[in-house]
Amino acid sequence: MDTVTRKSLIYRTGIGGAGAYAATHVVGCSHGCRFPCYAFLMMQRFGKVASYEEWCQPRLVANALQLAQKELPRLRGKARSVHLSFATDAFMYQQPEVSALTLQLMRLINSYDIPVHVLTKGAIPEEALQLSHANQFGITLVSVDEDFRARYEPGAAPYPERIAGLRRAHGLGFHCFVNMEPYPTPNVWQQDVLRVLEAIDFVDEIRLGQLNYNDVVKQYPGWKAFYRKTGAVARDWCTSHGIAYEGIAAADVRGASRTATDPEEKDLFSAPLHL
């Protein structure tokens, strides 16, 4: 796998409250999401990747561990968590070199008594489940239809495998969450939100978010009402199942405004993405 080098790795993020940090230890992502992927759009805009094809060929940050070793001592007692990652996938499907680097980074971060929060569309490896129980695991899941995955998340883990990894983590006592974002409008994909929710009825926390950066959404008549209704259904379902719920609620459809910044230097996101 090709590599790049960076000047810094761990940065403070506005997502997750005080003491929340994040790191991006890989450039690109072979999952190649076509919602589109906001991280890809930003990396292309800032000239870090030239094309979708290049984005789908991940490159490791060769000096990630050295940078982390340098930066972590200053974060001890200050960082509440490090999120992996807002701009790539830490357990990229069928990319063992990415997972190996993620595991090394997790061990290093944990050695400073700092928990890691991992969000993935890949499969959570068994080795990750032998690390600190202060770590948290999440998956992104907006459908359980494999045809949807093949169309919009072509390189990501099949849904049964993705869910099975999270179920195993939960069974071992880890705090587990699901990002249902970017949730599609019916003109993108026809489905029942309850089918998705029922597939993840074991988790601790669910967050529902709308599909941004895709004009097709606004071509759906009543798209705001659709999101309000879907949010209300998800919220009520979570309440009845004792699962914490965040995101779109009946009276609250968030806008899509984000401020673009250099993806290597600052936090790219105002919502918990990668998608």
Ligand code: SF4
């Ligand atoms: S949305 Fe996430 S999983 Fe999909 S290509 Fe982008 S970084 Fe990878």
